Amino acid sequence: MKDRSFDTKTVRDGASRNPHSKFAKGANLEWGTRTSVATQVEIEPERYELAASAPYHFDLDRREFFRFLGAGVLVVSVLKSGVAAQESGGSRRGRGESLPKEIDAWLHINEDGKVTVYTGKVEVGQNIRTSLTQAVAEELHVALDKIDLVMGDTKLTPFDMGTFGSRTTPTMNLQLRRVAAAARDALVGLAAAQWKTDAKNLVAEDGRVRDRQTNRTLEYAALTKGQQIAQMLPDQDPLIPPKDWKIAGQSIGKVDGRDFVTGRHRYPSDQNLPEMWYGKVLRPPAFGATLTSIDMQKAEGMLVSVVRDGDFVGVSAPSTAQAEAAVAAIQAEWKSEPQISNKELFDSLRKNTTEGKDPTGDGDRFDAGSIDMAMAAAEHKLQQTYTVNYIAHVPLEPRAALAKWDGDELTVWTGTQRPFGVRGQLAEAFRIPEEKVHVLMPDMGSGYGGKHTGETAIEAARLARAAKRPVKVVWTREEEFTWAYFRPAGVIDISSGMSADGTITAWEFHNYNSGSAGMQSYYNIPNQRIVFHATKYPLRQGSYRALAATANHFARESHMDEMAHAVKMDPLEFRLKNLEEERLRAVFEAAAKKFGWGRTKAPGQGFGMGGGYEKLGYIATFAEVQVDRKSGEVKVARVVTAFDCGAVVNPEGLRNQIEGSNVQGLGGALFEAIQFDNGKILNGRMSEYRVPRFSDVPVLETVLVDRKDQPSVGAGECPMVGLAPALGNAIFDACGVRLRGLPMVPDGLKAS
Amino acid sequence: MASIRLSINQREYKVEADPQTSLLTVLREHLDLTGSKYGCGEGMCGACTVLVDGKAQRSCITRAASVAGRQITTIEGLAQGERLHPVQQAFLDVGAMQCAYCTSGMIMSAVSLLKRNPSPSESEIVDAMEGNVCRCGTYPRIVSAIQQAAGVMRASRNNEGRPAPIAPQTARRGVVAPPGPSTRAKAALAQDDNAFVAAQQTLAQDDKILIAEKGVGR
Numbered sequence: 001m002k003d004r005s006f007d008t009k010t011v012r013d014g015a016s017r018n019p020h021s022k023f024a025k026g027a028n029l030e031w032g033t034r035t036s037v038a039t040q041v042e043i044e045p046e047r048y049e050l051a052a053s054a055p056y057h058f059d060l061d062r063r064e065f066f067r068f069l070g071a072g073v074l075v076v077s078v079l080k081s082g083v084a085a086q087e088s089g090g091s092r093r094g095r096g097e098s099l100p101k102e103i104d105a106w107l108h109i110n111e112d113g114k115v116t117v118y119t120g121k122v123e124v125g126q127n128i129r130t131s132l133t134q135a136v137a138e139e140l141h142v143a144l145d146k147i148d149l150v151m152g153d154t155k156l157t158p159f160d161m162g163t164f165g166s167r168t169t170p171t172m173n174l175q176l177r178r179v180a181a182a183a184r185d186a187l188v189g190l191a192a193a194q195w196k197t198d199a200k201n202l203v204a205e206d207g208r209v210r211d212r213q214t215n216r217t218l219e220y221a222a223l224t225k226g227q228q229i230a231q232m233l234p235d236q237d238p239l240i241p242p243k244d245w246k247i248a249g250q251s252i253g254k255v256d257g258r259d260f261v262t263g264r265h266r267y268p269s270d271q272n273l274p275e276m277w278y279g280k281v282l283r284p285p286a287f288g289a290t291l292t293s294i295d296m297q298k299a300e301g302m303l304v305s306v307v308r309d310g311d312f313v314g315v316s317a318p319s320t321a322q323a324e325a326a327v328a329a330i331q332a333e334w335k336s337e338p339q340i341s342n343k344e345l346f347d348s349l350r351k352n353t354t355e356g357k358d359p360t361g362d363g364d365r366f367d368a369g370s371i372d373m374a375m376a377a378a379e380h381k382l383q384q385t386y387t388v389n390y391i392a393h394v395p396l397e398p399r400a401a402l403a404k405w406d407g408d409e410l411t412v413w414t415g416t417q418r419p420f421g422v423r424g425q426l427a428e429a430f431r432i433p434e435e436k437v438h439v440l441m442p443d444m445g446s447g448y449g450g451k452h453t454g455e456t457a458i459e460a461a462r463l464a465r466a467a468k469r470p471v472k473v474v475w476t477r478e479e480e481f482t483w484a485y486f487r488p489a490g491v492i493d494i495s496s497g498m499s500a501d502g503t504i505t506a507w508e509f510h511n512y513n514s515g516s517a518g519m520q521s522y523y524n525i526p527n528q529r530i531v532f533h534a535t536k537y538p539l540r541q542g543s544y545r546a547l548a549a550t551a552n553h554f555a556r557e558s559h560m561d562e563m564a565h566a567v568k569m570d571p572l573e574f575r576l577k578n579l580e581e582e583r584l585r586a587v588f589e590a591a592a593k594k595f596g597w598g599r600t601k602a603p604g605q606g607f608g609m610g611g612g613y614e615k616l617g618y619i620a621t622f623a624e625v626q627v628d629r630k631s632g633e634v635k636v637a638r639v640v641t642a643f644d645c646g647a648v649v650n651p652e653g654l655r656n657q658i659e660g661s662n663v664q665g666l667g668g669a670l671f672e673a674i675q676f677d678n679g680k681i682l683n684g685r686m687s688e689y690r691v692p693r694f695s696d697v698p699v700l701e702t703v704l705v706d707r708k709d710q711p712s713v714g715a716g717e718c719p720m721v722g723l724a725p726a727l728g729n730a731i732f733d734a735c736g737v738r739l740r741g742l743p744m745v746p747d748g749l750k751a752s
Numbered sequence: 753m754a755s756i757r758l759s760i761n762q763r764e765y766k767v768e769a770d771p772q773t774s775l776l777t778v779l780r781e782h783l784d785l786t787g788s789k790y791g792c793g794e795g796m797c798g799a800c801t802v803l804v805d806g807k808a809q810r811s812c813i814t815r816a817a818s819v820a821g822r823q824i825t826t827i828e829g830l831a832q833g834e835r836l837h838p839v840q841q842a843f844l845d846v847g848a849m850q851c852a853y854c855t856s857g858m859i860m861s862a863v864s865l866l867k868r869n870p871s872p873s874e875s876e877i878v879d880a881m882e883g884n885v886c887r888c889g890t891y892p893r894i895v896s897a898i899q900q901a902a903g904v905m906r907a908s909r910n911n912e913g914r915p916a917p918i919a920p921q922t923a924r925r926g927v928v929a930p931p932g933p934s935t936r937a938k939a940a941l942a943q944d945d946n947a948f949v950a951a952q953q954t955l956a957q958d959d960k961i962l963i964a965e966k967g968v969g970r
Contacts, residue, residue, distance in 0.1 A: 125851025125888050253847045260852035261840040261859060263787020263827035270786035278781070319781060321770055396791050396799055396853045396887045445789070445853030446888055477792045652847050656890060660850055663889025686792035686885070694878040697891045 062230045069108045069116070072224040073186050077105040077179045077233050103158040105172065107136065107179045109187070113207060113221030115140065115147045117176060120160025121168050122152035123443040124417060124451075126657065126716045128168045130255045131248075131649045135173045138240060138248040139180035141204040142220065144255055152419040152441035162418035164449060164543060166615035166714025173649065173712060177239050177248075186231060190223040242647035242708040251652030267445050268415035269400035269474045276402065277305070279463040279473040280323040282313035282330055283483065286679030287540070289336035298329040305467035306330075316463040316471045340538050341677035346387050346491050349512045349535045356534030358516045358548075366520055369527035374506035378497025380566050385493050386555035387741040388514055389673035390486040390539055392684075394691055397445020398480040403460035404470040410437045414457040415444035422454030429458050430465075448664070449543035450484055481684030486674055487544035488537065490514020492555040497527075502567040504578050509556070513537050515548025518721060521556060522613045523578040539676060545661075546717040549614045550668065550724060554742060557610035557725030561732065571609060571729065572597055583644050583707070584613055587620040590703045591642035595622035604628060605637075606734025610725030616713035618644040618705075621662070621722030624698075627734040632748030634731060636666065636696075642703040643719050646710035654715050659700050661719035667692045669724035671746045690746075756817050760785070761829025767816065775811040775819060776800045779826060787827035787856045791885065798884030801857040801864075802826050808864035810883075827856035830863065838908070839863050842901035843894070850888035858884050862898045870906055872898070 065074055105119045117136055123129040129149050137144050150156050152163075184204045191209035192199040195216070202209050208217045242249060259265040266272075284290075291311050300306050304317040304326040313330060317323040340348050358364055375381065401414035410430065416422045419439040427434040439457070456473045464471040475483070490513045497506035507525040516532040544550075564574035572592055579585055588611055592598075601607065604626050611620035624638040639662050648654055671690050675682040683689045724742055732738050737749060754771040757764065758778070767782050779785040779802070788811055791799030795810035802811045803825040830837045836844070839862045849855045858881070865872060865880040872880065877898050886894065 125853075127850065251847075253844055254849065254852070257844045257847075257849070257852075258836075260849060260855050261827075261836065261843050262831055263785075263856045265852070266786060267789075267853060269790065270780075272784055272786070320777060321773060394887055396797065396851070396885060397789070444851065446851035448887075474790065477794075656847055656850060656893065659892055660889035663891060664887065685794060686796035687794055691885055691887060692889065692891075693885060694881045694891050694895070697889075700892055 062228060065106075065230060066228045070110050071226060071228055072108055072110040073183055073190075073227055074106060074108045074230040075179045075183045075186065075233065076103055076230065077107075077175045078103055104160065105158060105175055105179060107176070107183055109183060109220060109224050111221060111225050111227075113142075113146065113219060113224065115142060115183075116150060117147065117179075118150045118157045119172055119176070120152055120154075120157045120420060121172050122163045122417060122419060122441045124163065125444075125446045126163075126168070127254055127650070127653050128163075128172075129443065130252055131169065131653060132173060132176055133255050134248045134250070134252055134650060135177045136180040138245055139177045140184050142207045144247070144252065146207060151443075152439075154419055154423045154437070154439045159420050162421055162452065164417050164452065166617070166717045168714060169645070169649065170616060170711060170713040175233075178233055181239055182231065182233055185234075186229060187220055187223050190227070190229070191218050194218065194223070242712075245647075248649050249647070250650065252650055253652075266442055267397055267400070268402070268413055268442050269397055269445070269472075271400075271402040271413045271442065271472065273402065273404060273470040276470040276472055277316040277318055277463075277467050278320040278323050279314055279316040279460055279471045280320070280327045281459050281473070282315075282327050282332060283479065284311075284334050284336070286334070286336040287339065288679060289334040291332060292335045293331075293333040295331040298331075299326040302326045302329065305463065307463060307466040309462065312459075312462065314459060314463050316467045316469075320474075336679055339677075339679040342389070342673070342675050345389070345489055345538065349489065349491050349537065352536035353512065353533045354536060358532050358534065364516055364532040366528060366530040368525070371506055371508050371527045371529040374527035375495065375497045375508070378505050379500045380498040380563070381496070382498075382559070382563055382566055383493070383495045384559060384562060384740060385491065386551075386558060387492070388487075388490050388551040388554065388668075389742060390489045390541070390676070391544070391668045391672045392481055392486055392674055392689060393448045393450030393484065393544060394480070394686075394689070395444075395446040395448060395450055398475040398477060399451065399456040399484065400472070400474040401454075401456035401460040402470060402472040403457065403464040405461075405465055405468075408432055408436055410461055411440070412438070412454075412457045412461060413440045413442060414454065414460075415447070416441060416451050416454060416457070417447045417449070418452050421452065422457050425454040426457055426461060430461065448545040449487075449547065452543055453485070455483065477686055478684050481674075481689065482681045485540040485542035487550075487668075488514045488541040488548070489539075490548070490551050492551060494555055494559045496559060496563055498563060498567060500567075502564070502569045502574055502577055504563065511548070511552060511555075514551040516552075517547045518549025518552040518612065518614045522581055522584055523560070523575070524580050525578070539674070545664065546614065546720040549612075549717070549721045550665070551742070553610060553612045553614070553721040554669075554724040554728070557612065557722070558728050558738075558740065561608065561725070561729040562738065570598075575609075575611075581613065581618075583618045583705075583710075584611065584620075587611060587618045587642040587644050587703075587705055590705055591620040591622045591640050594642065594701060594703050595624075595638075595640040597622065601733070604734055606730040606732065608726045608729025608731070608733050610722040610729065612721055614718040614721050616645070617715060617718035619718050619722045621719075621726040623723070623726040623730045625727060625730040625734055627731060627749060629735055629749070632745075632750065634670070634745045634749055636670075636698040636727060638699040638701070639723065639726070640701045640703070641719060641722070642705055643715070644705035644707055644710075645715045645718070646712045647708045648704055648706045649712050651704060651706075654704060655702050657715045658702050658719040661717070662700055662723055663692050663697055665720040665723040666696055666727075667743075669727050669742060669744060671743045673743050673746060754817060756820050758816065758820060758824060759822065760824045761826060769816060771815065771817045773816050775802065775809075775814040775816045775824070778816040779811060785826055785828055789853055789856060791854070791857075796883070796885075797854075797857075798861055798881075799854050799857040801860040801884065803860055803864060806864065806867055808861045825860075827860060830859065837863065838904040839866065839898070839901040842897040842904065846893050846897040846900060848890055848893035848897040850886075850890055854884060854886045854888075858886065858894055862894075862901065865898070866902055866905060870909070871902060874899070 107117045109115050133147050188199050188202050208219045210217045304315045306315045315326040403412045419441040423437045423439045426437045460471050460473040493510045495508040504525045506527045509530040512533045513535045561571050564571040606625050609622045620642045622640045626635040728739050756767045779788050789799035791797035795813040800812040801808050839859050
């Protein structure tokens, strides 16, 4: 495991990071030269530019801060360089702004005692607005409702690379706890000065400082009154240990939940401005199509604004209906190249390898020992191929953006997991400095890794510039299915060797296109060759919840089962025999116990398991299925999940994430797949693409392994990876049919 | 352009709109009532669900003109002042949401269900809610929330002063494959209590009104 630990430094001696980040590389939208959608999208930019750093000059201008925030107490959080590089990425703040690039958050307590925290992370349904508020409340000893989080606003919050990769809890949660602890200490110091006593005699509790000896108290508001105290995060800031948490560690509902059950919350697609128009974009009939001729005369005669800029053609109008009518009135001819269909997909991926690298995982290749010799010496050998199809994120809120220009200054409200990335894309698309672009991200209707890019932001901004008024673009479901990006499809080949007693001696693993995240095996195998192969691929592809870890775990954990059967061992016993990692063993054992592994099966019933290590969390998933060979019905009856993500911050929030991962995971495991042919999506509607619904949900049981001795890590992705192999292994256990492709039963289990 | 009179959340509105305009568009674009959400535009996800005369209806495939004069309730009109409807409260209590984009539609569908069936079994809840999608996968929590709300509503009706006990968790039904894409959802819609099919039929009828462009601004 990588060392994720970091300590804080003052800004002056904190090292900086590389300002020449290639982060914006994927933002290759240029007006006049391209269609409106980039065909290459960078996937999770986790590994970008971690090495080089450059010195910088920083002078935190206190007056600037307090002019903006008002008087009070301010604590600025600064990441140490290594972590800064990963979390804050290439800082996109322009020169002339006097903020250090490593600032990742700041916290301000105003003269009324109101706490405001500024972070570039965004809320997409994972409920970090709540869990981060809990972290601050815990250390600062204030009520939750005294705390506001300003999130993902490129003018108000520090730079953040994006909200993905399960990074918020292990980094931002910890940083905010430190910031809050420092603010608390500052308040205690103020009280000590006022009372002329030793700070050691004082405690912070419930929004005030109390003198333990005299019991006198001072409200935070009384302490911050008239103050302009700014400080960097100190080196030493002992935090409250998880075992003593009072607010963190509790199940607390969405802090602003009331706004959601009353319809008051405004998502990106709900944004509205006076004089706003609605935008629509003319879409090509196939991917990669280029315009050969166009007649916009009829549309231009309507009460609309029509734009043609290269292959980008769009209109805006006072209503969506008028915009749609105008787009329909445009006569366009397109030219496109023949493209493959999903029937040829896996052959094509395997045959068209390229020299590309995968930026998403921890590396493209791992070798250990001598795989060829080990294979030659193995007593049992096994070779199998596993496949995963393209699937769509289907965030219930499609992409949406509202854009407005004031002269050459652009403001965009949009739903994205990377507001600063979108700011970069906008700056590049319109050839303006990033300081002129302000991106705001209202808490949005989910993303699942599907909203890293700024398509609607760019479209709305282009249309708004032409219409000389604010324009909102909200994609239809069909547009979202077609012009967003997909989770990569992939082919995985595994060859393995074992000794007679079931010890794994050789492991060769080749992943074509689906990605390298989670590709390394956590089993103890002396001889390994693990390779990611980049290939030419037919559809626009990008990040997805748990990304390639789902495919890699499906292949690995299915293969583990096949190996166990080859040596006639119990699959659990076989795994534990080849597994040393204590925390992973613990979740397998916890889930097995809860599940009742080893109990007798009824006819048609099958039990299976899958598990692993991903995004710093440990997961084991056990499934019970019922298979009817006659009808082909596969019924998932029960899923038991044991999960260890360190000290639990919000138990119910965590359970909710684990249940959600399992429910969403059911779709990709059993029936979700994008059908395509010749540059067209064939099932790009909710009525044609099946997503899990109420009746699909099995009994879900969750075991939280609350490791208060371990740092808290993320939970949005890892719990998903064990499900598909658990289901496949359970289906095999029920009826002896081994399914090696996701989705496994889109049309039920075929008759054998 | 037609003049459509709508009664929404006990308020009267006169809307100038193309008669083909969907109720969802009128709510969101004309009246800025954005609590009802767009999710699919074909009545397959339930995010746009509103009540028409107390029954759940998909506003994205309901023509506004077809519900003129009827009582429309949106999520914005469900609470009484600061007092939440028991279903809203239960969603909060149970934490039956993640991104919550589906929540208003879920709540409206649940309110409609409980009006029709004050004590639904778990499988009746599943059947009634099948047309509503929660992509975050909070379904088990939504089922629990509806059960809790049902208990609270029964209790207040019976004037017992405390919630009736919630029915114990029965074994939940699991994935059944096949059916094909979303056939269950379609079936659920077909038997839904809303005037969904009727609404689609009225969509086809009344094309006589002159279609005029909506003016600039609102």
